[in-house]
Amino acid sequence: MSKPTTNAGPFFPRDRNWHPQALSPNYKTSVLRSPQKALLSFGNTISETTGPVFGHNMLGELDHDLVLNYAKPGESALGERIIVHGHVMDEEAKPVPNALVEVWQANAGGRYRHKKDGYLAPLDPNFGGCGRVTTDENGYYAFRTIRPGPYPWPNGVNDWRPSHIHFSLFGSGFAQRLITQMYFEGDPHIPMCPIVRTINDPAAIEMLVAKLDMNHTVPMDARAYRFDIVLRGRRSTMFENRMEGN
Amino acid sequence: MTKLEYLKESPSQTAGPYVHIGCTPNFIGNAGIFKEDLGARMVNEQSKGQRITIKGRVFDGTGTPLKDALLEIWQADSEGLFNSPSETRGDADPNFTGWGRQPVNLETGEFCFETVKPGSVPFPDGRAQAPHINFWIVARGINIGLNTRMYFPEEEEANAADPVLSRIEHRVRVPTLIAKQSGDTYTFDIYIQGENETVFFDI
Ligand SMILES: [Fe+2]
Numbered sequence: 318m319s320k321p322t323t324n325a326g327p328f329f330p331r332d333r334n335w336h337p338q339a340l341s342p343n344y345k346t347s348v349l350r351s352p353q354k355a356l357l358s359f360g361n362t363i364s365e366t367t368g369p370v371f372g373h374n375m376l377g378e379l380d381h382d383l384v385l386n387y388a389k390p391g392e393s394a395l396g397e398r399i400i401v402h403g404h405v406m407d408e409e410a411k412p413v414p415n416a417l418v419e420v421w422q423a424n425a426g427g428r429y430r431h432k433k434d435g436y437l438a439p440l441d442p443n444f445g446g447c448g449r450v451t452t453d454e455n456g457y458y459a460f461r462t463i464r465p466g467p468y469p470w471p472n473g474v475n476d477w478r479p480s481h482i483h484f485s486l487f488g489s490g491f492a493q494r495l496i497t498q499m500y501f502e503g504d505p506h507i508p509m510c511p512i513v514r515t516i517n518d519p520a521a522i523e524m525l526v527a528k529l530d531m532n533h534t535v536p537m538d539a540r541a542y543r544f545d546i547v548l549r550g551r552r553s554t555m556f557e558n559r560m561e562g563n
Numbered sequence: 564m565t566k567l568e569y570l571k572e573s574p575s576q577t578a579g580p581y582v583h584i585g586c587t588p589n590f591i592g593n594a595g596i597f598k599e600d601l602g603a604r605m606v607n608e609q610s611k612g613q614r615i616t617i618k619g620r621v622f623d624g625t626g627t628p629l630k631d632a633l634l635e636i637w638q639a640d641s642e643g644l645f646n647s648p649s650e651t652r653g654d655a656d657p658n659f660t661g662w663g664r665q666p667v668n669l670e671t672g673e674f675c676f677e678t679v680k681p682g683s684v685p686f687p688d689g690r691a692q693a694p695h696i697n698f699w700i701v702a703r704g705i706n707i708g709l710n711t712r713m714y715f716p717e718e719e720e721a722n723a724a725d726p727v728l729s730r731i732e733h734r735v736r737v738p739t740l741i742a743k744q745s746g747d748t749y750t751f752d753i754y755i756q757g758e759n760e761t762v763f764f765d766i
Contacts, residue, residue, distance in 0.1 A: 325651065332572065333707075337574065337575060337576070341706060346703050346704030348624070349623040349627075349704070350702065350756075351705075351756065352755055353624075356765035357764050358764070358766075359730055359764070359766065360687065361766060363684050364645075367647035370647065375601075377598070380596070387593075387596055406570065408569045408570045408572060417601075420585055421582070421584040429581045429584060431581045431584055432591055432592070433580060433581070433631070433669070445584075445593055445596050447584050447588050447593065447597075449597070483576075483582070485578075485582075489648070491662075492766045494699055495573065496577075496578045496701055497575055512577060513576075515577075515706045516576075521571065521574040522574070525576070547572050547573045550569070
């Protein structure tokens with residue numbers, strides 16, 4: 318790929334009160350997996366502002382289609398067929414092109430295709446639960462899947478995850494790296510979930526709730542959900558300190 | 564009137580225990596969707612520089628290694644150039660990706676990267692940074708990915724002058740970022756909490 322003239326400036330500082338706190342005692346696993354000492358803050362260096370690029374040509378034909386990408390020929394995954402789509406943008410609402418969007422999820426019954434998942438709901442022989450896309454020049458992405466089921470998990474005695482899709486985002490710099498989860502509008506499990514509630518601000522939680530998008534629904538086929546994602550913005554480098562002699 | 568209208572970043576959520584399904588499906592035997600797990604290979608036969616292996620584990624607050632963590636690393640090539648569109652100082656080694664992704668072993672908790680030793684890269688003010696590798700760690704129970712760096716023990720002089728290491732107020736914590744060397748193999752153990760808690764970054 319040719320080198321686009323991307324803004325390679327430092328990222329806006331992360332708002333660590335907007336993100337979940339590392340220690341969230343109601344999400345029990347976080348108790349022993351949260352740093353207790355203060356993080357070391359420093360401005361981005363070139364090690365943080367740069368990142369790899371993922372070309373569209375690395376993608377397989379069905380990488381964005383979870384309904385078909387693990388299915389036997391002529392068959393398809395069980396469940397409510399949906400399209401999930403939206404824009405990846407930065408904090409200045411500028412599109413993030415060539416972002417790598419990787420997703421994984423449970424099947425319609427809430428079971429993951431993973432050797433460590435022992436939930437009694439059955440596997441769907443036609444569903445792998447994994448997909449990826451890269452955003453186009455407008456930061457747009459879309460994939461097709463089935464709506465994942467809610468599932469119980471060992472935390473409280475009776476905790477259930479809302480239906481959700483895990484998202485991994487790779488923008489243009491390593492310090493922009495983000496993993497998050499997408500929820501579905503109207504799911505009553507959202508406000509009960511200890512993992513959702515690691516986020517304090519209701520407006521932040523709202524950013525993770527996809528909206529039913531009837532305009533992009535494919536009639537007689539699949540409903541659409543819209544999910545926009547915001548990655549960190551970058552400062553202009555125009556007034557940055559220059560290296561000596563440059 | 565001018566209004567400041569910025570969007571907020573999408574908030575992070577844990578990668579959960581099943582991160583492999585999306586990020587390293589072949590590693591857990593979900594073959595046939597992607598040809599190869601992304602980031603599995605950083606080097607090939609033509610990569611320039613000293614080939615090294617980086618191993619380690621990620622420990623929780625009881626000293627138990629995490630069995631479900633996923634790590635990503637990002638580093639310069641042997642000449643100190645990044646294989647990135649935003650690298651403007653020159654062309655990095657095309658046979659070295661600079662980016663690696665590895666899950667820890669599901670039984671032992673050990674991770675392993677085959678890479679090259681990075682060259683030095685500049686700090687924004689022009690000073691040299693000691694050779695280092697950026698790490699990003701996610702797992703169940705980690706609500707927002709942990710950033711840190713690994714440095715090289717044989718680079719004593721460069722480490723002493725490194726602008727990032729110099730910012731660590733409690734000098735007893737500096738060694739948490741310096742790997743242990745045995746030939747071309749480096750061990751970098753990461754402690755999320757406890758007496759030897761690794762220095763994590765807000766970058
Ligand atoms: Fe999940």
